[in-house]
Amino acid sequence: MRFMIMVRANAQSESGAMPEESLVAAMAAFHETLAKAGVLLDANGLQPSAKGWRVRYSGGKRTVIDGPFAETKELIAGYTLIQVRSREEAIEWARRFPAPFGDTADGEIEVRPLYEFDDFEPSESVERFRALDAGLR
Amino acid sequence: MSNSTHQAIDAVWRIEAARVVAHAARFVRDIGLAEELAQDALVAALEHWPKEGVPDNPGAWLMATVKHRALDKLRQDALHAKKHEAIGRDMDALEAHVVPDFVDSLDAARADDIGDDLLRLIFTACHPVLSTDARVALTLRLLGGLATHEIARAFLAPEPTIAQRIVRAKRTLREARVPFEVPQADARAARLASVLEVVYLIFNEGYSATAGDDWMRPALCDEALRVGRILAELAKEDSEVHGLVALMELQASRLHARTDAKGRPVLLADQDRSRWDPLLIRRGLAALARAQALGGALGPYALQAALAACHARAHRAQDTDWARIVALYDALAQINPSPVVELNRAVAVGMAYGPQAGFAIVEALAADPTLARYHWLPSVRADFLAKLGRREEARSEFERAAAMTQNARERELLLLRAGEMLGNP
Numbered sequence: 001m002r003f004m005i006m007v008r009a010n011a012q013s014e015s016g017a018m019p020e021e022s023l024v025a026a027m028a029a030f031h032e033t034l035a036k037a038g039v040l041l042d043a044n045g046l047q048p049s050a051k052g053w054r055v056r057y058s059g060g061k062r063t064v065i066d067g068p069f070a071e072t073k074e075l076i077a078g079y080t081l082i083q084v085r086s087r088e089e090a091i092e093w094a095r096r097f098p099a100p101f102g103d104t105a106d107g108e109i110e111v112r113p114l115y116e117f118d119d120f121e122p123s124e125s126v127e128r129f130r131a132l133d134a135g136l137r
Numbered sequence: 138m139s140n141s142t143h144q145a146i147d148a149v150w151r152i153e154a155a156r157v158v159a160h161a162a163r164f165v166r167d168i169g170l171a172e173e174l175a176q177d178a179l180v181a182a183l184e185h186w187p188k189e190g191v192p193d194n195p196g197a198w199l200m201a202t203v204k205h206r207a208l209d210k211l212r213q214d215a216l217h218a219k220k221h222e223a224i225g226r227d228m229d230a231l232e233a234h235v236v237p238d239f240v241d242s243l244d245a246a247r248a249d250d251i252g253d254d255l256l257r258l259i260f261t262a263c264h265p266v267l268s269t270d271a272r273v274a275l276t277l278r279l280l281g282g283l284a285t286h287e288i289a290r291a292f293l294a295p296e297p298t299i300a301q302r303i304v305r306a307k308r309t310l311r312e313a314r315v316p317f318e319v320p321q322a323d324a325r326a327a328r329l330a331s332v333l334e335v336v337y338l339i340f341n342e343g344y345s346a347t348a349g350d351d352w353m354r355p356a357l358c359d360e361a362l363r364v365g366r367i368l369a370e371l372a373k374e375d376s377e378v379h380g381l382v383a384l385m386e387l388q389a390s391r392l393h394a395r396t397d398a399k400g401r402p403v404l405l406a407d408q409d410r411s412r413w414d415p416l417l418i419r420r421g422l423a424a425l426a427r428a429q430a431l432g433g434a435l436g437p438y439a440l441q442a443a444l445a446a447c448h449a450r451a452h453r454a455q456d457t458d459w460a461r462i463v464a465l466y467d468a469l470a471q472i473n474p475s476p477v478v479e480l481n482r483a484v485a486v487g488m489a490y491g492p493q494a495g496f497a498i499v500e501a502l503a504a505d506p507t508l509a510r511y512h513w514l515p516s517v518r519a520d521f522l523a524k525l526g527r528r529e530e531a532r533s534e535f536e537r538a539a540a541m542t543q544n545a546r547e548r549e550l551l552l553l554r555a556g557e558m559l560g561n562p
Contacts, residue, residue: 036252036370037152038363041416081416085359088148092195 002041002083002114003090007100009049009075010107014068016048019101026098034082039093045078073108087113142187149195150179154282157199159254164207166317168261168279169307174210178203200251256371257317259364263332266313271306272335273342274299280367281360291353292342329372333381333438336361336368340385344392358389369424379428380439386421387445390414401546406454418449440469459489476505484517492524512541516551523558532558 012019019027034040049067056063069075077100084090090111100107157178162171178199192198262275277283277291285303289296320328343357365382372378394412397403425446428439435443444465451457466482479502487495499518508514519534535555539548 032370036255036367038366038370040366041420083359083363085151085356086148088144089151092145092148092152 002081004112004114005080005094005097006076006110007078008108009072009077010101011072012101013077014048014072023102030098039082039084041083042081046076049075145191146182146186151282153196153199155258155280156251156255157203158279159258160200161203161207162258162317163254165210167311169311174203174206177206252371256319259332260319260328261310261315261317263335264310264315265331266315267306267309271302273338274302275306276335277360278303280364287353290351291357329375333377336365337381344388361385362389376428376431376433377436377438379424380436380442383421383424383428383442384438384445386417386424387442387449390417390421405448410452422446437469437473440465459485463489476502476508480513480517487521492521496521496525510541512538528558
């Protein structure tokens with residue numbers, strides 16, 4: 001079972017300032033532990049929303065909107081992808097995730113299971129999507 | 138006790154069990170006893186946590202508890218020995234063996250030490266003094282934290298058989314006085330091969346599971362991958378560890394493509410490559426790159442991973458770099474000569490340089506007694522004959538192969554091809 005741990009953004013991550021050394025060390029230690037337990041699949045930090053953009057769909061039109069975006073808590077600042085044997089294991093690992101902006105700052109992470117291969121009913125569209133995925137390798 | 142606390146403890150245990158056992162073994166130097174002590178620590182957690190709540194750092198709690206149990210046990214044994222003066226002479230040895238570890242453990246178990254202990258546990262569980270079956274069972278039990286009944290289900294074996302196997306394995310290690318250590322220098326390569334063999338056997342057992350099998354069987358692939366990934370972190374300097382991980386990641390990437398909707402096996406060339414898992418392919422290629430970056434000649438696992446990578450990189454079967462595959466089989470045949478490798482090489486040569494060239498290799502293998510009952514030999518031979526237009530010979534070879542295979546679906550396919558040889562080309 002694969003789970004994605006997502007770190008929600010805050011003002012600091014949105015500012016683009018590099019996190020404190022102690023926080024980087026805590027994150028590195030946690031991810032090393034994940035790797036040494038054989039559960040880490042992938043992890044990345046995302047640049048602030050000021051570097052990105054959105055496309056909004058409305059009334060049959062699409063509009064490109066450049067960042068930054070105000071609703072900081074709705075934004076994602078990074079993710080960690082793990083593979084574990086049960087939901088409970090994922091909960092336990094998430095519980096150990098370091099406070100994303102240091103022990104004294106507020107923060108939030110969110111964890112979601114990924115769809116497994118067989119969760120989708122076979123359909124032509126699903127097959128096309130897979131073909132695309134394979135083509136991107 | 139609330140159900141959720143119980144589930145939380147179970148999850149903590151699954152995560153920590155191997156490290157707790159390894160930590161205990163550091164003191165008592167006996168993995169059977171270490172596992173008992175670890176179980177005691179689990180029992181203590183089951184007593185305390187429901188009342189006091191799961192501690193913030195449950196791993197450290199379990200480590201500290203098991204350490205105390207281990208030291209108590211050593212003190213009891215020492216007292217016992219003193220009382221009876223039976224093994225008094227060994228006291229100095231015992232002290233020498235306890236004290237450094239004790240001092241060491243006073244500063245809370247450092248992460249590196251725990252890694253070392255885990256590596257010792259893996260090497261000990263896969264010690265060549267044990268039969269392959271015993272190594273597999275012990276590895277799943279101690280590294281995977283699998284219960285005896287889960288291992289039994291995975292291997293389609295009665296539970297008492299597996300329980301016996303584990304008990305005997307621990308006794309064998311004790312009687313052989315196998316030291317709890319990571320082998321050094323010359324011994325390391327051979328011992329590592331024994332570890333990798335066990336991990337790959339577990340993987341293949343899971344890979345060979347078929348539709349309708351108990352889910353514990355395919356779960357063995359995940360277990361093997363997990364142990365492999367742990368090894369890759371603990372033994373970073375060993376190229377073959379990364380080679381094996383690469384091989385398993387790449388093979389696992391095809392798990393969902395190797396059978397069709399009805400559960401029938403699909404050959405590599407016919408697989409729907411859109412069903413291959415791109416994340417596992419990426420991880421497999423990265424692990425292979427690590428194996429290659431360590432330098433030196435690639436070992437058998439890394440070479441097999443490189444072969445798997447040739448397929449993974451081809452978006453369509455016809456894009457496969459067969460010349461490179463031939464070169465890799467040449468290298469594999471050099472370090473691991475076997476008629477089966479040679480037969481695979483023949484297929485690759487046929488794909489790269491035409492059926493005549495491949496056929497010549499197969500003909501040279503025809504007399505090999507080890508392949509006398511191997512149905513892939515006549516299958517491959519028949520395929521070459523068909524491509525060379527020698528249809529009558531091809532038909533009788535397909536029929537011969539069909540008669541040799543134990544697999545009903547393969548037989549069906551081979552007879553179909555034999556039938557095709559009768560009509561007009």
